[in-house]
Amino acid sequence: MLNWLKKVLMLSLVALVAACGGGDDDGPGNIVQVAKGDARLGILVEAVTAAxxxxxxxxxxxxxxxxxxxxxxxxxxxxxxVTKEQLLANKPLLTQVLTYHVVPGLVLKAEVPVNTPIKTVQGGSFTVTPALTITDQRARSAGIVATDVFASNGVVHVIDKVILPAP
Incomplete structure (x- = not known):
């Protein structure tokens, strides 16, 4: 009798979750979907696609x-x-630059290690100051203008300059 009741309750729960859509549809999309939904990031989306x-x-x-x-x-x-078309056509350069903007793992604003090199997927690193300024390997600076934009597979921080790895 107890096993039968457990099965009925489990099936009822599964049916309820399915009817509600499981809650996944209400959350943010993945990083690419989140970027596509932000008009400020259109060229980034084009570059990610081209690469x-x-x-x-x-x-x-x-x-x-x-x-x-x-x-x-x-x-x-x-x-x-160069033109946008020339940049988008240079897949090796584009891949190097774009992967320099990606850090493995989930790093929220409160967890960004300041004044400490942050290793990127590309293999290089950059640092972030307490004022939320990034310094890349070419001593160029970028400001972080929006933080903790959540995606289903990570987080996006919007910056005001393309950062570049060492030549």
Whole structure:
């Protein structure tokens, strides 16, 4: 009798969760979906797609992404003297730059190790000051303008400049 009751309760719970959608549909999307939903990150989404990193950043993670804005990419294009199309066509460079913006694991604003090198997926590192300024391996600075944008597979911190690994 007890086993029968447990089965009925379990089936009822499964049916209730299925009817409610399991709650997964109400949460944030993965990192790529979150970026697609933010108009400031359109060029980043194009770059991730061109570098064929969308599947990876849609995967289970967790990842922490320091996401440059469209204005940050525009400034980089001017700095490099290239067009967006030229940048997007250079997959090796794009992959190096984009993976430099990704840190393995979930690193929330409160947990960012300040003044300590943070290792990236690309293999290089950068540091963050207490004022939330990133210094890359070329001594360039980027400000973190939005923090803790949650995704189902990590977190995004929006930055105002594209950071670059060592040459």
């Amino acid at each position: 064929q990193l969308a599947d990876t950043l849609s995967g289970p993670g967790p990842y922490t992404v320091f996401a440059p804005t469209n204005d940050a990419f525009a400034a980089l294009l001017a700095e490099l003297g």
